[in-house]
Amino acid sequence: MDQLSPLARVFAYLSLLTIGGGMAAFPEMKVLIVDVHHWLTADQLTHVYSTGQMSPGPNMMMVAEVGYLVSGVLGAVVCALAFFLPTGLLTFGVGRLWKRLEHWPWRSSIEKGLGAVAIGLAVAGLITFGRTAITFKPSMIAGWITLILAVLTFFAVVRTKVNPVFFILGGAVVGFFALR
Amino acid sequence: MSDAAVSPQSKPKPSVLTIFLTFLEIGAISFGGGVVAYLRDGLVRKKRWFDDVEFLEMTSISNTLPGLNATNMAILAGDRLAGWLGATLALVGMCLPAFIFMTLAGMVYSESHARPLATAALRGVAAAATGLIAATWFKIGRKSLRGFYDAFFVMAAILGVNYFKWGVPITLLAVGALAIFHYRPHRGHETRAQEEEEWISSLH
Numbered sequence: 222m223d224q225l226s227p228l229a230r231v232f233a234y235l236s237l238l239t240i241g242g243g244m245a246a247f248p249e250m251k252v253l254i255v256d257v258h259h260w261l262t263a264d265q266l267t268h269v270y271s272t273g274q275m276s277p278g279p280n281m282m283m284v285a286e287v288g289y290l291v292s293g294v295l296g297a298v299v300c301a302l303a304f305f306l307p308t309g310l311l312t313f314g315v316g317r318l319w320k321r322l323e324h325w326p327w328r329s330s331i332e333k334g335l336g337a338v339a340i341g342l343a344v345a346g347l348i349t350f351g352r353t354a355i356t357f358k359p360s361m362i363a364g365w366i367t368l369i370l371a372v373l374t375f376f377a378v379v380r381t382k383v384n385p386v387f388f389i390l391g392g393a394v395v396g397f398f399a400l401r
Numbered sequence: 402m403s404d405a406a407v408s409p410q411s412k413p414k415p416s417v418l419t420i421f422l423t424f425l426e427i428g429a430i431s432f433g434g435g436v437v438a439y440l441r442d443g444l445v446r447k448k449r450w451f452d453d454v455e456f457l458e459m460t461s462i463s464n465t466l467p468g469l470n471a472t473n474m475a476i477l478a479g480d481r482l483a484g485w486l487g488a489t490l491a492l493v494g495m496c497l498p499a500f501i502f503m504t505l506a507g508m509v510y511s512e513s514h515a516r517p518l519a520t521a522a523l524r525g526v527a528a529a530a531t532g533l534i535a536a537t538w539f540k541i542g543r544k545s546l547r548g549f550y551d552a553f554f555v556m557a558a559i560l561g562v563n564y565f566k567w568g569v570p571i572t573l574l575a576v577g578a579l580a581i582f583h584y585r586p587h588r589g590h591e592t593r594a595q596e597e598e599e600w601i602s603s604l605h
Contacts, residue, residue, distance in 0.1 A: 237467050238569050240577075244534060248562050249569040268520070271527040272506045274534075278428040278436065278499035279471040285500050289507030297504045305496060308468030309476050313488055316477045319462050326586030332465050334580030337551040339464070341558025342573060343538045347531065348563050354527035367528035374532025379540065385533045386433035389526055396525020401517055 224292050225299050227258060232284050232303040239308065241339025243273075243281035247346035260291045267353040274389050279305075366399050415450065420487050423448060424475055424494030434537060436471035436495075444478055451478065471495055554580045 231253050238246040247270070254260050261269065269290070273283030281304065288300030322328050355371055357364030374388045415423075423443060431439040437460060444450050451459070459481075463473030472492055479491025510519070546552065554576055561572030 238573065239467050239469060240573060241464060243469060244538075245573075246569060252568075267527050268510070268523040269507075271523055271530045272510070273503065274434065274530040275432075275526065276499045276502045276506075277430060277432045278495055278502075279469045280434060280499075281469050282496065282499035282503045285503040286507040286510065289504050290511055294504065297500070297507065301496065301500055305468075305472055305492070308466065309472060309492055312463065312466050312468055312473045312476045313480060313485070315466055316459075316462055316480055319458070327581070330581050330584040330586055332461055333584040334554070334582075335465055335577055336545055337554040338558050338573065338577045338580050340538060340542050340546065341555035341576065342562065342569065343534075344555065345559045345562035345569075345572075347534050347538065348559065350527075350534070351531045354524075354531045363524070367524065367531075370525060370528040371532035371535070374529040375536045375539070378533055378536035384433040385435075385536075389433070389529050389533060392525040392527075392529025393522040394525070396528070397518060397522040400521040400524040 224260075225296065228288055228291060228296055229299050229303040231258065232288075232300045233307050235284075236304045236308045239281065240335055241343060243279075244346035244350070245339060245342035248349040251349060254287065260287065263353050265290075267350065270350065271354070271389075275386060275393075363400050366395070370395055414482055415448070417483050417486055417490050420479055420482055421490040421494045424479070424491040425497060426494075428471075428495040429498035431471070434533070437474065440471075440474050440478070450482060455481075550580075550583055554583075 235246045235250050235253070238249055251263065251266060254266055255263050266287075269283050269286045272286060273280040276282055282301065284300040284304045285297040288296035288298070290296075292299070351371070355364065355367045370392055374385075374392065377383065377388050378385050427436070427439050427443050441456055445453060445456050459474055459477040460470070462477060463470050466473060472495060475491040475495040476488045479488035481487075482491075542555070546555065557576045557579070558572055561567045561576060562569060567575070
């Protein structure tokens, strides 16, 4: 119960960093959840984030699973509200102002500038994420299997039109049999 | 006025219940990420509530602001269709299936995370997710990044977070300010119309 207010604060703060998507906030999320508050281990956070990739809708609803694991259903509700409400209000306000900003010359400067930075932050997040997802620590074999799985998924998603959720589920099957 | 007959504005606005159910459906079926493509299919192609220009405008707002595309788009579209109530219901509809999914996942995980089989499956999922997320951003980068400076801003953000350990907020503020300054108004760049076309074609 006493974790609810730190959960709310952490996830409201993290939501403000999600420029271009949730991955941008991942490195900061890892620091706060794993190192500062010890709510999850690095491996657990990677598992929960990965589970989010199997979910329909916003993948970052994984914050609700973090909340659940820390404080039960109430924790899940608090994390979801803290993560989606502040940015939601901001979007609502700016959405209404946007028409008036149509001829504001900095509008397209902000769009273009943040577009590039968002990609950089997402790749940075992905590097942080990939370091726990693809690891040679327990065994070399597991390291190679995870690396090959990631590379195959990358090319499958870039080259085919198949819904990526099938590759994610394929990863679960491979993991189930080969990564015990 | 004859033009208005084909524009979405002239249609009767959908009821808030219809808005809620439409976003609930998209929130429940949009597996595999890329919610924006599902939204375009539902809101522009099937329901015809928006045309491509309006849809593009909403995507550029939601890309520029913090928050996820899925939820930002729900709020912007809901507000345009039925004001704050529409925005609220669209947001709740979009989020509810994922909330239930992830809370149930939490229940399963807290029961079974000690069991090696579930952990093994999730290791495979994490590896595949790494490839999926890399592919998603590779596709976005291939379409939207241009020239030396964009590459520089991408590298600066990566190095700021992963090498210099500035943390995400400082990196975002520093590199973001630099990039926005680089694209400051007086510089000549491609026309918006061209970018809009590319963005629309990138959705499918």
